[in-house]
Amino acid sequence: MHDGGKIMGGLAVFFALLLFPVWNNLAQGKADYRPNPQILPKGNCVESREYMLSSHMDLLNTWRDQVVRQDKRIYVSTLDGKEHLMSLSKTCLGCHTNKAEFCDQCHTYMNVAPYCWDCHVDPQANK
Amino acid sequence: MSFNRRDFLKLTGLGAVSAVAARAAAAFPFFGGAPGAVKAETNAKTAKRWAMVVDLTKCKENCTDCIDACHTTHNVPDFGDDKRHEVKWIWKEPYKQSFPDQENEFLKDDLSERRVLVFCNHCQNPPCTRVCPTRATWKRPEDGIVMMDWHRCIGCRYCMAACPYGSRSFNWLDPRPHIKTITPDYPTRTRGVVEKCNFCDSRLAQGQMPACVEACKDRALIFGDLEAPDSPVRQILRERFSIRRKPELGTQPQVYYVV
Numbered sequence: 333m334h335d336g337g338k339i340m341g342g343l344a345v346f347f348a349l350l351l352f353p354v355w356n357n358l359a360q361g362k363a364d365y366r367p368n369p370q371i372l373p374k375g376n377c378v379e380s381r382e383y384m385l386s387s388h389m390d391l392l393n394t395w396r397d398q399v400v401r402q403d404k405r406i407y408v409s410t411l412d413g414k415e416h417l418m419s420l421s422k423t424c425l426g427c428h429t430n431k432a433e434f435c436d437q438c439h440t441y442m443n444v445a446p447y448c449w450d451c452h453v454d455p456q457a458n459k
Numbered sequence: 460m461s462f463n464r465r466d467f468l469k470l471t472g473l474g475a476v477s478a479v480a481a482r483a484a485a486a487f488p489f490f491g492g493a494p495g496a497v498k499a500e501t502n503a504k505t506a507k508r509w510a511m512v513v514d515l516t517k518c519k520e521n522c523t524d525c526i527d528a529c530h531t532t533h534n535v536p537d538f539g540d541d542k543r544h545e546v547k548w549i550w551k552e553p554y555k556q557s558f559p560d561q562e563n564e565f566l567k568d569d570l571s572e573r574r575v576l577v578f579c580n581h582c583q584n585p586p587c588t589r590v591c592p593t594r595a596t597w598k599r600p601e602d603g604i605v606m607m608d609w610h611r612c613i614g615c616r617y618c619m620a621a622c623p624y625g626s627r628s629f630n631w632l633d634p635r636p637h638i639k640t641i642t643p644d645y646p647t648r649t650r651g652v653v654e655k656c657n658f659c660d661s662r663l664a665q666g667q668m669p670a671c672v673e674a675c676k677d678r679a680l681i682f683g684d685l686e687a688p689d690s691p692v693r694q695i696l697r698e699r700f701s702i703r704r705k706p707e708l709g710t711q712p713q714v715y716y717v718v
Contacts, residue, residue, distance in 0.1 A: 378495070379493075379494065379495065383494070390492055390493060391493040393492070394492045394493035394497075395493065396610060398497045400606070400608045400610065401606075401608060402497070403499060403503075403599070403601070403660070403664060404497040404498055404499050405499065405500050405664055406497065406498045406499065406500055407493070407495050407496075407497055408495045408496040408497070408498065409495050410494045410495045418497070421643055421644065421646075422644065447649075450649040451609065451646040451647050451648055451649050452646045453534075453641055453642075453643040453644075453645075453646065453647065454643075455643040
């Protein structure tokens with residue numbers, strides 16, 4: 333047990349390096365960072381805020397399949413019965429015009445990379 | 460009746476598994492879908508069987524209005540002279556390659572020497588849809604359009620091997636840098652996806668004619684419903700002699716050529 337000091341010291345250095353991202357963020361005051369998507373319009377979205385927050389990906393999957401595979405292009409909201417064109421670049425980005433400050437905020441924070449934009453065009457980025 | 464240690468372990472195990480499964484199913488609603496109803500657009504153009512007639516007596520050989528309109532509308536990339544990466548929706552092919560089954564050795568000069576406008580034939584019996592392992596391409600039962608779902612295409616290129624007309628192209632490279640002006644209303648494609656003419660299904664859904672038909676100043680492209688006896692396509696097929704590409708294969712192309 334003569335090397336106890338070295339072992340403990342080595343372990344301390346090891347964990348300090350291992351946990352560098354954690355204490356570095358704490359030290360820089362970034363630990364309580366929250367994504368802040370810019371929801372520009374004041375009115376209603378196609379469904380309730382809670383539904384869109386939790387399940388917009390399910391909605392978009394349904395829209396995709398209905399438009400491409402069933403040739404159905406109109407969505408009737410359960411919120412107010414309004415009809416919306418099922419289109420990512422026209423309807424969604426028509427209101428939430430800034431993809432970088434809307435979609436990307438949470439997606440980057442959550443480290444999800446939906447491949448919508450490999451093909452669908454962000455009209456803003458195109459200008 | 461005895462309840463031994465073995466039965467006890469089985470039951471508790473089963474209980475634990477089903478509890479975890481129920482939690483997992485609630486946490487990840489994979490089959491959630493959207494709550495609202497969906498319906499078709501009211502002003503959409505509909506037909507029982509869409510078809511195109513190309514009037515070669517009117518089509519000007521050096522005019523590319525329809526090709527330009529199509530490629531702009533659908534964000535079709537242009538790879539210049541690089542034939543390995545070429546993406547084709549609507550293009551021109553020499554007559555003898557368009558109609559290799561027309562075996563007459565001697566033909567009218569203006570036919571045998573000319574190039575013919577070709578695109579997806581939207582066959583009634585399409586070989587491409589039969590071979591697709593993911594059902595990314597299929598024939599719409601409502602109107603006969605051979606559709607593609609680029610979300611679902613895995614890029615295996617079976618459909619390209621099956622198509623006897625070379626109507627399908629593969630994206631070997633990211634097409635975006637090769638699109639002159641991107642039309643934001645229509646998606647581009649991505650690397651590893653097959654694409655082709657879709658008879659402008661999204662324009663038809665909005666009540667518009669296909670982009671190529673609208674662009675043709677010489678009215679050489681006639682689009683309509685083959686099942687409607689009074690449709691413009693049926694009228695011209697009644698009055699004029701027409702041929703189709705490789706009819707002997709039994710694919711039943713829905714694109715007719717007036718020669």
